[in-house]
Amino acid sequence: xxxxxxxxxxxxxxxxxxxxxxxxxxxxxxxxxxxxxxxxxxxxxxxxxxxxxxxxxxxxxxxxxxxxxxxxxxxxxxxxxxxxxxxxxxxxxxxxxxxxxxxxxxxxxxxxxxxxxxxxxxxxxxxxxxxxxxxxxxxxxxxxxxxxxxxxxxxxxxxxxxxxxxxxxxxxxxxxxxxxxxxxxxxxxxxxxxxxxxxxxxxxxxxxxxxxxxxxxxxxxxxxxxxxxxxxxxxxxxxxxxxxxxxxxxxxxxxxxxxxxxxxxxxxxxxxxxxxxxxxxxxxxxxxxxxxxxxxxxxxxxxxxxxxxxxxxxxxxxxxxxxxxxxxxxxxxxxxxxxxxxxxxxxxxxxxxxxxxxxxxxxxxxxxxxxxxxxxxxxxxxxxxxxxxxxxxxxxxxxxxxxxxxxxxxxxxxxxxxxxxxxxxxxxxxxxxxxxxxxxxxxxxxxxxxxxxxxxxxxxxxxxxxxxxxxxxxxxxxxxxxxxxxxxxxxxxxxxxxxxxxxxxxxxxxxxxxxxxxxxxxxxxxxxxxxxxxxxxxxxxxxxxxxxxxxxxxxxxxxxxxxx
RNA sequence: GGCCCCAUCGUCUAGAGGCCCAGGACGCGGCCCUUUCAAGGCCUAAACGCGAGUUCGAAUCUCGCUGGGGUCACCA
Numbered sequence: 001x002x003x004x005x006x007x008x009x010x011x012x013x014x015x016x017x018x019x020x021x022x023x024x025x026x027x028x029x030x031x032x033x034x035x036x037x038x039x040x041x042x043x044x045x046x047x048x049x050x051x052x053x054x055x056x057x058x059x060x061x062x063x064x065x066x067x068x069x070x071x072x073x074x075x076x077x078x079x080x081x082x083x084x085x086x087x088x089x090x091x092x093x094x095x096x097x098x099x100x101x102x103x104x105x106x107x108x109x110x111x112x113x114x115x116x117x118x119x120x121x122x123x124x125x126x127x128x129x130x131x132x133x134x135x136x137x138x139x140x141x142x143x144x145x146x147x148x149x150x151x152x153x154x155x156x157x158x159x160x161x162x163x164x165x166x167x168x169x170x171x172x173x174x175x176x177x178x179x180x181x182x183x184x185x186x187x188x189x190x191x192x193x194x195x196x197x198x199x200x201x202x203x204x205x206x207x208x209x210x211x212x213x214x215x216x217x218x219x220x221x222x223x224x225x226x227x228x229x230x231x232x233x234x235x236x237x238x239x240x241x242x243x244x245x246x247x248x249x250x251x252x253x254x255x256x257x258x259x260x261x262x263x264x265x266x267x268x269x270x271x272x273x274x275x276x277x278x279x280x281x282x283x284x285x286x287x288x289x290x291x292x293x294x295x296x297x298x299x300x301x302x303x304x305x306x307x308x309x310x311x312x313x314x315x316x317x318x319x320x321x322x323x324x325x326x327x328x329x330x331x332x333x334x335x336x337x338x339x340x341x342x343x344x345x346x347x348x349x350x351x352x353x354x355x356x357x358x359x360x361x362x363x364x365x366x367x368x369x370x371x372x373x374x375x376x377x378x379x380x381x382x383x384x385x386x387x388x389x390x391x392x393x394x395x396x397x398x399x400x401x402x403x404x405x406x407x408x409x410x411x412x413x414x415x416x417x418x419x420x421x422x423x424x425x426x427x428x429x430x431x432x433x434x435x436x437x438x439x440x441x442x443x444x445x446x447x448x449x450x451x452x453x454x455x456x457x458x459x460x461x462x463x464x465x466x467x468x469x470x471x472x473x474x475x476x477x478x479x480x481x482x483x484x485x486x487x488x489x490x491x492x493x494x495x496x497x498x499x500x501x502x503x504x505x506x507x508x509x510x511x512x513x514x515x516x517x518x519x520x521x522x523x524x525x526x527x528x529x530x531x532x533x534x535x536x537x538x539x540x541x542x543x544x545x546x547x548x549x550x551x552x553x554x555x556x557x558x559x560x561x562x563x564x
Numbered sequence: 565g566g567c568c569c570c571a572u573c574g575u576c577u578a579g580a581g582g583c584c585c586a587g588g589a590c591g592c593g594g595c596c597c598u599u600u601c602a603a604g605g606c607c608u609a610a611a612c613g614c615g616a617g618u619u620c621g622a623a624u625c626u627c628g629c630u631g632g633g634g635u636c637a638c639c640a
Contacts, residue, residue: 079639081639151638154637167636220568222568226636228637229637233638238637259570262569263635264635264636265568295633328577329576332577332589359569359571359633361575367576367591370590421604423603424601424602426601426602426603519600522600528600529601531600532601533600534599
């Protein structure tokens with residue numbers, strides 16, 4: 001520490017008395033086994049929650065918790081311009097919903113915000129004193145210096161570099177404030193100008209940074225020679241410096257983050273060395289991407305609705321489905337595991353960073369839908385009822401009213417073809433319920449008939465009337481097999497084939513096959529051509545509702561207006 | 565443009581020199597089952613970007629090329 005550096009440090013940070021050592025003493029190493037990882041999710045509160053964030057925190061949380069480590073939440077609010085109200089609430093709510101509740105940081109917002117953890121505060125704007133201590137430390141050692149370039153000066157610098165076709169940046173001869181005399185700095189400060197603080201990077205720097213990334217493998221990057229800004233003129237740190245100081249003081253030993261950070265990794269390594277602290281391990285995650293025409297790009301907040309977690313809430317995807325889809329993207333082994341362990345909570349899946357892909361996976365809603373169908377099928381009717389009701393209250397109030405109006409009936413509706421070994425898989429998400437089950441509810445059924453009529457097959461009004469009339473005599477005490485046998489007999493009586501084989505053998509001898517007759521009943525009861533099993537529908541409806549529907553259908557057939 | 569990362573069916577991927585004329589899942593198509601639909605069962609089509617090496621032998625190792633992506637802010 002030279003006298004001049006010390007003087008400069010005092011000039012820049014006269015009020016800063018605490019040293020890095022003081023802070024390191026205040027926040028001692030965690031007492032955890034060596035194998036335990038301390039990870040964090042460090043979002044900036046700049047808007048809606050991106051699915052990539054949930055993906056990254058899922059990874060971080062699993063890696064930490066599997067080894068008995070700690071996963072915490074840190075709010076990176078150093079860019080006050082981009083900050084948006086409500087972001088923190090959205091972040092915390094999403095984490096809770098997705099079973100990613102942090103061990104430390106803001107863990108709750110309702111009824112009141114609550115922060116826990118011994119490494120507080122967990123919000124960067126409240127940690128300014130720490131950044132200043134470390135910045136002062138660097139200035140004292142000649143490893144950082146103030147720079148007073150204005151925005152326009154930096155712009156013209158960049159333009160000159162472009163014109164001369166040299167690498168843009170603040171380095172070598174371009175780093176004008178790098179070796180400024182202290183008198184000049186004093187003068188600027190006296191004029192009331194606020195400098196940024198830049199690292200003094202070795203220049204020229206031919207060194208290479210070699211390290212092992214837990215996802216990307218062995219990395220070999222050129223060392224940093226750019227005098228990056230570590231403290232902005234408003235005294236808030238840049239991401240780079242905040243990352244290094246916070247992850248040091250909060251004793252993070254594994255940094256998981258998007259791989260867009262790879263290019264600045266050498267700077268980070270340099271900063272860890274400059275503050276004389278060990279660097280953590282790194283795991284750089286390839287972000288979820290999407291095709292746009294022929295180009296692949298990161299899922300974008302602006303362009304892609306599916307980037308926003310709100311999309312999944314509005315569509316009513318169970319959180320478990322989204323989680324398992326993401327787990328599958330991260331570790332494709334997951335779906336094999338799921339098949340072998342159909343009912344085990346996914347938290348017991350042995351997640352491995354090693355198994356993560358190195359390149360960006362493409363988002364695939366079709367695959368998500370498939371996973372979601374299976375998740376919904378694994379729910380009990382009661383669970384479907386409860387969960388979809390919560391969704392409907394927010395997203396489909398009229399459906400919520402129907403579900404609440406007759407709770408028992410609704411649960412029975414969701415129980416149709418659910419209790420078997422091969423449960424019905426026709427509900428993708430809660431917004432799909434109206435399409436799949438709407439006809440069970442008289443209001444929705446009537447609306448559908450009013451809008452679309454009955455999609456009856458062309459069998460002639462007289463015959464259809466007879467068929468529907470015959471269906472009126474349903475006895476709930478009848479066993480399913482018996483009922484089917486009875487219906488087959490009826491089919492034969494009406495001139496339909498008793499079974500498919502008979503029909504295939506001699507198609508012209510019949511009015512149609514068994515299914516054709518049943519379709520008339522199906523449409524009469526439901527107004528649809530694709531529904532669950534008719535026997536179960538009749539059982540669920542009950543005789544009264546069934547007969548009411550059949551009578552209505554007969555009337556429609558008679559009037560002819562809806563037959564088509 | 566510099567630097568960096570990446571590269572197997574349409575998609576997610578398995579594959580760490582012979583087990584692979586490449587396996588699974590989703591999707592697509594077909595068949596079976598069947599009161600429609602869904603599910604389920606069976607089956608088909610579908611990929612190692614290209615070129616050199618190394619080797620008895622390469623999807624797997626090396627190099628080059630090509631292609632894709634990321635990044636070059638007082639944003640994170």
